[in-house]
Amino acid sequence: MKIDRKRFWLLVSILFLLLTFSELLVFYAVYNDIWTMNRLMADSDQIDRVKLGRIYDRTLQDPADSHLYQKLVQLATLYQRLGDKAKVIYLYRRALVLRPENREMRLMLANALRDTGQYAEAAKEYDLLVPSRNR
Amino acid sequence: MLASGSVYLFYLVWRATHNINMANAWVACWALAFYVAEAHGFFGMLFHYFQVWSPTERVPPPAPPGLKVDVFILTYNEDPELLRKTILGAINMRYPHRTFVLDDGHRGNVRKLAEGLGAVYITRSDNANAKTGNFNHAFKQTDGTFIATFDADHVPLPNFLERTLGYFEDPKVCLVQTPQLFYNVDSVQFAADVKKRRIWHEQEVFFHLVQPGKDHWNAAFFCGTNAVIRREALKEWSGLVVGGITEDMETSILLHAKGWRTIYHHEVLSYGLAAADIAAYHKQRLRWAEGNLRIMRAHNPLTIKGLTAAQRICYFSSIFHWTTGFQKMVFYVTPPIMLMTGLYPIAPFTVAFLEIYFLWLGTVILGFYIVSRGRGRLIEEEVYNMVNFVTLIRAVVRTFNPVPPRFWVTPKSGATKVDYKEIYPHIFLVLLSYVAVLWTGLKWYVGMELDYLGVLIGVFWVLWNCYLVVRAIRVAVETQTRRSNFRFRDYIPVRYRSVRDDGKVFAGVGLTNDFNDGGLSLVTYEHLPVTDRIDLTLYLSNTSLTVSGETLRAETSTATGRNRQVFNYGVRFRNLTSTQADVLAQHAFHNSVPRFFAKFVESAPLLIRVAGYLMRHGLYKRSFPRRRVNLPLIVGTSKTDLSYLVTTDMSVTGAALEVPRPLPWRTMSMTILSPVGTLDVRGKVVREQEKRHGGAVAWHYGIKFEDPTGDVRTALGGIFEAMKAA
Numbered sequence: 001m002k003i004d005r006k007r008f009w010l011l012v013s014i015l016f017l018l019l020t021f022s023e024l025l026v027f028y029a030v031y032n033d034i035w036t037m038n039r040l041m042a043d044s045d046q047i048d049r050v051k052l053g054r055i056y057d058r059t060l061q062d063p064a065d066s067h068l069y070q071k072l073v074q075l076a077t078l079y080q081r082l083g084d085k086a087k088v089i090y091l092y093r094r095a096l097v098l099r100p101e102n103r104e105m106r107l108m109l110a111n112a113l114r115d116t117g118q119y120a121e122a123a124k125e126y127d128l129l130v131p132s133r134n135r
Numbered sequence: 136m137l138a139s140g141s142v143y144l145f146y147l148v149w150r151a152t153h154n155i156n157m158a159n160a161w162v163a164c165w166a167l168a169f170y171v172a173e174a175h176g177f178f179g180m181l182f183h184y185f186q187v188w189s190p191t192e193r194v195p196p197p198a199p200p201g202l203k204v205d206v207f208i209l210t211y212n213e214d215p216e217l218l219r220k221t222i223l224g225a226i227n228m229r230y231p232h233r234t235f236v237l238d239d240g241h242r243g244n245v246r247k248l249a250e251g252l253g254a255v256y257i258t259r260s261d262n263a264n265a266k267t268g269n270f271n272h273a274f275k276q277t278d279g280t281f282i283a284t285f286d287a288d289h290v291p292l293p294n295f296l297e298r299t300l301g302y303f304e305d306p307k308v309c310l311v312q313t314p315q316l317f318y319n320v321d322s323v324q325f326a327a328d329v330k331k332r333r334i335w336h337e338q339e340v341f342f343h344l345v346q347p348g349k350d351h352w353n354a355a356f357f358c359g360t361n362a363v364i365r366r367e368a369l370k371e372w373s374g375l376v377v378g379g380i381t382e383d384m385e386t387s388i389l390l391h392a393k394g395w396r397t398i399y400h401h402e403v404l405s406y407g408l409a410a411a412d413i414a415a416y417h418k419q420r421l422r423w424a425e426g427n428l429r430i431m432r433a434h435n436p437l438t439i440k441g442l443t444a445a446q447r448i449c450y451f452s453s454i455f456h457w458t459t460g461f462q463k464m465v466f467y468v469t470p471p472i473m474l475m476t477g478l479y480p481i482a483p484f485t486v487a488f489l490e491i492y493f494l495w496l497g498t499v500i501l502g503f504y505i506v507s508r509g510r511g512r513l514i515e516e517e518v519y520n521m522v523n524f525v526t527l528i529r530a531v532v533r534t535f536n537p538v539p540p541r542f543w544v545t546p547k548s549g550a551t552k553v554d555y556k557e558i559y560p561h562i563f564l565v566l567l568s569y570v571a572v573l574w575t576g577l578k579w580y581v582g583m584e585l586d587y588l589g590v591l592i593g594v595f596w597v598l599w600n601c602y603l604v605v606r607a608i609r610v611a612v613e614t615q616t617r618r619s620n621f622r623f624r625d626y627i628p629v630r631y632r633s634v635r636d637d638g639k640v641f642a643g644v645g646l647t648n649d650f651n652d653g654g655l656s657l658v659t660y661e662h663l664p665v666t667d668r669i670d671l672t673l674y675l676s677n678t679s680l681t682v683s684g685e686t687l688r689a690e691t692s693t694a695t696g697r698n699r700q701v702f703n704y705g706v707r708f709r710n711l712t713s714t715q716a717d718v719l720a721q722h723a724f725h726n727s728v729p730r731f732f733a734k735f736v737e738s739a740p741l742l743i744r745v746a747g748y749l750m751r752h753g754l755y756k757r758s759f760p761r762r763r764v765n766l767p768l769i770v771g772t773s774k775t776d777l778s779y780l781v782t783t784d785m786s787v788t789g790a791a792l793e794v795p796r797p798l799p800w801r802t803m804s805m806t807i808l809s810p811v812g813t814l815d816v817r818g819k820v821v822r823e824q825e826k827r828h829g830g831a832v833a834w835h836y837g838i839k840f841e842d843p844t845g846d847v848r849t850a851l852g853g854i855f856e857a858m859k860a861a
Contacts, residue, residue: 005555019570020573
């Protein structure tokens with residue numbers, strides 16, 4: 001096929017549109033859960049428990065997910081708002097396995113443990129937060 | 136040079152010890168490739184600095200009389216009209232010589248052309264070993280002590296031999312090479328802005344800095360054309376060295392290994408044609424790159440006996456230069472990968488790293504500009520790296536094929552179509568970059584956690600690469616010689632006479648914008664009929680030429696009133712004889728082209744430019760600003776003794792003229808023709824200067840108008856206003 005100026009730029013434009021479209025599809029497939037959780041967080045009214053439950057299950061079923069950490073944190077934040085402390089504690093513990101150096105998260109875990117009356121566990125986490133005791 | 140070399144070395148060591156990302160095997164491979172690309176840059180820089188340490192500027196010794204010189208013009212399939220100009224240029228060289236046309240195309244019309252012009256035609260039964268074989272065949276049939284060799288498109292100036300033969304007084308000198316300059320400034324390798332008087336071509340640094348620099352180390356090499364060679368030096372191989380596709384460099388290496396000296400005479404003494412379109416350009420670059428890289432297999436300059444250490448470095452650096460394709464590719468694909476994956480070849484990617492990085496970058500850029508001595512243009516260089524990177528990668532890959540390729544000729548005649556295949560890799564890069572930026576944008580939109588510093592650097596880097604890609608695509612699709620026969624830019628005064636159908640005669644004086652042997656573009660200040668007959672007298676530098684033609688089209692530059700119009704006509708010559716065409720060609724190559732290039736001042740170093748800007752705009756201002764106005768002018772004392780000239784610049788109090796011979800008058804009456812009518816004025820010569828442009832002499836005059844009443848000033852003010860509107 002002879003490629004002249006007009007045909008060439010037409011092909012480039014079509015390729016451009018196709019790429020945009022397919023990229024949006026791929027992106028949606030990869031980041032759907034994070035996107036949904038962000039929308040749920042922005043939602044000031046009620047959080048859709050069913051939707052969140054599905055994401056919770058999917059997240060825990062895929063430990064190799066490269067975005068696992070962010071998903072765990074987002075889930076923890078949403079369950080915190082729903083008041084489901086058991087799930088919050090579990091999610092924080094999983095997230096802390098991935099990034100044990102995150103002190104802010106450890107504090108939130110310790111607070112959640114304290115709020116649920118698990119004082120001994122909470123004390124352990126608080127201890128880890130104090131540098132002198134940590135040595 | 137030393138400072139930027141040291142900073143680069145420090146940067147590389149620091150990167151190696153602190154900043155290579157080894158997160159996993161894939162990332163480590165990528166990070167190491169990136170590091171190797173940076174190290175490649177370091178070695179490239181060192182080699183370049185070594186070569187341009189002390190460029191030579193030689194004053195040629197006078198050519199001794201009585202040398203026996205043969206001039207070879209090598210041709211295969213070039214247009215006979217193009218060849219005619221070269222043969223004419225060769226024959227018109229002043230030093231006594233014989234001209235041979237070496238035709239591998241076995242063409243009867245070329246034989247006729249050569250013999251008609253007084254050259255000797257040589258052809259052979261086969262085309263074995265292409266250009267080298269052609270040269271060597273003629274080498275055996277001739278006996279001149281020196282051989283000047285030209286490609287079919289390189290037109291030598293009359294003083295070519297006079298300026299180069301003197302160097303052979305030294306019996307160890309085997310070759311004198313001169314620069315190549317190309318007159319088709321609208322071709323791919325030029326970045327020309329005629330209005331701003333800025334011009335740069337991709338080989339500028341090579342011919343005006345690297346070759347003079349190599350000359351300092353006795354390592355300037357033969358470039359295949361525009362050179363004079365001592366026959367004795369080539370006797371061992373019965374001509375040039377046969378084998379590769381870049382016979383010039385191979386021959387040079389062997390000549391140096393035998394202890395011969397080469398000279399680079401840094402003066403443009405011929406004008407040639409650059410590859411007209413992007414496909415031809417890539418074809419040429421591929422041959423050069425592959426040919427040069429293959430020399431590492433045939434005559435490795437690092438191991439061959441007889442070369443000095445400096446010569447080894449110079450040759451190796453020329454070959455090393457062709458391997459930059461991979462390095463550039465790594466730099467082009469790294470930022471999209473960074474954005475897509477969130478991974479970096481550099482880790483930790485911190486502000487501390489950036490501080491060191493920018494210190495390094497600043498030093499390298501500063502070093503580049505200092506070393507370039509006004510010849511380097513960093514952005515343009517990067518644009519052409521972007522244009523070339525795929526071709527250079529192809530060349531490296533092809534070099535691994537043990538079967539050497541056959542020589543191929545670069546098409547030099549005018550381009551016809553853009554080959555879009557040449558920009559597929561660039562389109563791919565743009566799309567990849569777009570995908571990466573869109574991906575990052577979406578991640579940001581959905582609230583993914585991002586390393587904002589990395590994203591910022593990545594996006595900036597992608598945008599920079601996209602800028603280079605867009606420039607590279609423009610080079611490929613917009614820059615091309617559109618005419619099959621290049622038009623030379625020159626303002627030549629022209630007397631015209633045209634008769635309308637109703638018998639009304641239009642006669643006057645205008646000037647050309649450009650011309651070739653097919654026609655010209657004529658500027659007049661009155662409306663002419665578009666007819667099939669217009670008689671023109673062109674006042675060339677040494678003679679006048681009367682021709683006839685037909686007006687094809689008319690363009691009005693401005694419409695600010697009936698009397699303020701500038702008309703531009705396309706004129707096609709009719710029945711131009713070959714003698715007339717030769718007169719035009721001679722004027723073009725001896726005057727128009729050298730004068731055209733003389734207009735472009737070399738790019739001065741930054742500080743000088745800043746000082747110049749301040750001088751022009753702040754500290755010092757002319758009371759009457761000069762304008763680059765080209766108006767036809769009739770000068771003379773009587774009606775029978777008139778000279779037709781063109782102003783090079785003007786102010787309301789005076790004008791500058793460039794004249795091919797000295798003016799006999801100190802005061803003169805002049806008639807200036809302009810869009811607002813003619814103006815008669817008396818002028819006095821206040822400055823006279825003799826200048827040489829490529830062997831042609833011109834006298835520059837400063838003329839002050841005698842204007843006791845101030846009328847001339849008022850009239851010229853009006854002319855400038857009209858010109859401004861035009």
